[in-house]
Amino acid sequence: MVSQRQRSPGRPTLEEVAAAAGVGRGTVSRVVNGSPQVSPAAKEAVERAIADLGYVPNRAARALVTQRTDSVALVVSESEDRVFGQPFFAGIIRGISSSLAETPLQLWLAMAQSSAERVRLNLHLTRQHVDGVLLLSLHDDDPLPALLADRDLPVVLGGRTASMLGTPEAAPVSFVDVDNVGGARLATTHLVAADRRRIATIAGPQDMGAGVARLAGYRDAMAAESRSVDSRLIAYGDFTEDSGIVAMRQLLAARPDIDAVFAANDPMALGALRVLRDSGRRVPEDVAVVGFDDSVIASQTQPTLTSVHQPIEEMGRAMVRLLYDKIRGIQPDAPYIILGTHLVERDSG
Amino acid sequence: MVSQRQRSPGRPTLEEVAAAAGVGRGTVSRVVNGSPQVSPAAKEAVERAIADLGYVPNRAARALVTQRTDSVALVVSESEDRVFGQPFFAGIIRGISSSLAETPLQLWLAMAQSSAERVRLNLHLTRQHVDGVLLLSLHDDDPLPALLADRDLPVVLGGRTASMLGTPEAAPVSFVDVDNVGGARLATTHLVAADRRRIATIAGPQDMGAGVARLAGYRDAMAAESRSVDSRLIAYGDFTEDSGIVAMRQLLAARPDIDAVFAANDPMALGALRVLRDSGRRVPEDVAVVGFDDSVIASQTQPTLTSVHQPIEEMGRAMVRLLYDKIRGIQPDAPYIILGTHLVERDSG
DNA sequence: AGCTTTCATGGGAGCGCTCCCGCAGTGTTT
């Protein structure tokens, strides 16, 4: 085996560039890092040498001295199945990755489902390894944000925990979220306006901000319309389609006279559609269904699904914006960003 | 602003661990790297010091001297939309990421759609930045594999180009693929056996191995059953649902008497289902439809979709296995792995 | 006992870079 100390000849160092350009190491470094303290002549010589030699700075060496790594981690506290199964993640990752492309930052991808993975992750989420962390799909009891804050690592959450719903300005960590309460209110009010009498909801997990908020929005809207909320009108799922199926069955068993359902996300709405069809009910004639996400699948179901639209990709972009500012030590305009939603009406209700 | 040269006090260095354990730097390094050349007493002292101080090795420093980075890049030559929209990618990334968790390797995620991104990517895909590269969704004319081979970077392809179909052992680069020809043959033969007379196919892009191979499998099977293949029985898509819609319309226009369609992947089969329904044809009574992927959506369409199953997650795992061996300089058993497929029969045909 | 071999150990060198100090050269002010 070849000695590891041997450098592959193709990769020139700063020093070699300096020699080729006939200047000192410092000058090359200044050019590479865009310092204005370089004469045009020197700058040009260096740039030519860089092009000639195909010089690319060594990240490790740079990281060692600057204590920056120019990389951020995207941590998803969820199993891979869910991450990639759900269009929501697809959209947000799309936004993140496209936005990151405009910065010098590189993206680490880390799923944290098993505890072994979490331990390992823990070791790697330090200033030595990443400059910042994007957290997705956080559950309320997750210790990660506190841990990272402790390490003084910039963090931005996608979504927020239930405790940050009331007073976002008091949130201990930056986040980007949509107005889930407002969105759920929109959906519910829409069903009321369509003259539905017995409006049920399939709520999300109550240990996640989105789950809590969307249920709160439903309750709000019902109260605003002076509709009483029977507890049998509420069933809980975990944002997966399967859980939507189970929840819809529960609802039908408890209140067979239901004529509308607001599901806290699209996959659960899909499950509901399936159960309703199997039970012989027509959508939207017998039961109206409204989802939340306005994901691609919403327009592909039969009937197509009315759903609350959230600007998912923009969420990803905003997360990166916030994090990049933090990393550079720039005080962001606001420590958090809340984006709006609107209802997209289709055939299901 | 705080000077950047200041180390955050919480992160101890090797040297500090050595001092705490009362040994030299070398000994600590040996313990950390699992060298057997350490006395039990020293080892224990070092391990306690590491635990006490919460020492984590500095990746950058290590990378600088070893010329290894302990990270690999996953490059997807496709837009994010497609990557995350298609369940195929979800599965393969799942396999990759779970398999990577058992190695010391970290995963970089890189999409390469725009040319700007590709240029930037190019600069980063060097030995200095990653130890190896996983390539997904490669088009035949992509210069990346050659470029990476040139840089002496270990590469493993997910799927293969058309030129590697005939003689896989001559492939210039390692790959993991499924037996696409065999799978397509399975699907087509199944339709023949079901007594379908006019079997059409929606083929994938012909600049990708999977597209070419699945069409070849269809042709093979048709020939084997002495069915003539009218060129009007073949339409082409690009693996997206939309392209499936377009292709199906073409087929129906050219040959309205079609009674079966084999689509080269599930999303295109979905598009076909949609068009067939819109045209008033019943599936499977009037037209049978078979897809390829056996993705989650296959069991959710109406009617549920008969599809060729490929072990997607295992593909991801195999890719990592191959790459990790290469990185460690271990000669793998075979430079490529081809996995089997089987048909999952459902309602559509 | 005297020799060689083995083994654990400490620490120097150096990976490629940035930061910063000090120097020279030029321009500006008194």
Next chain:
DNA sequence: AAACACTGCGGGAGCGCTCCCATGAAAGCT
């Protein structure tokens, strides 16, 4: 003409680690 400021530049120091060599102690051999 002297004093000063400023600007561009070279190169030393050092980031935290691994590799390897020299060292001394312990063990094995004749």
